[in-house]
Amino acid sequence: GDDLLLYFIEKGDTCAMTLSCCVKQGRSNIRAVAESDVELLMIPVSKMEDWMGKYRSWRAFILDSYHNRMQELLETVDTLAFMNMDERLLKYLRDKAMVNHDDVIHATHQEIAADLHTSRVVVSRLLKKMEREGKIDLQRSQIKVNSL
Known part of the structure; x- marks a missing residue:
């Protein structure tokens, strides 16, 4: 499951x-x-x-x-055990960008939520917050990580 x-x-x-x-x-x-x-x-x-x-x-x-x-x-x-979900999400995005050698991540909010074992709503809310903070840029099914 x-x-x-x-x-x-x-x-x-x-x-x-x-x-x-x-x-x-x-x-x-x-x-x-x-x-x-x-x-x-x-x-x-x-x-x-x-x-x-x-x-x-x-x-x-x-x-x-x-x-x-x-x-x-x-x-x-x-x-x-020790990171908040926003920290976990940013680490996940940075790790995924590093592994793929691309600062643009092609994934839906639901796919990210499944990987992080959380809900899509939480991921969407945190991604919007990160966008406001200038850490990422959001587009449909892709996320550009600004702070590698």
Whole structure:
């Protein structure tokens, strides 16, 4: 039912949950959503295990990936626990702009609300406030982030 945005994955990154599921040969409880066109590389689990022992660079990549995702998960928990919704929304917009390398975000208020686990009305109200403060410019289904 309910979804919560955990983190963004950029070019060259991997998802720690995916790696964990591969090692356990289990099914994932998360879903990934592509923000743009994606080229995906899939590696057989048997190769992953073999490469961990054979290649230092592969092992470092996997361990760095776990570390980076854990840091992002801790940041997400911190954001949920200690930031007001307006701060969470601005952080979300900045993160999304950074990941997409574009200060214009193409999303509806409802899509943003779903990612932040709040209502569309709250998002719309806060976006209008941010526009008045000069932090963003609003247009239909797009938001330009002014303060990167």
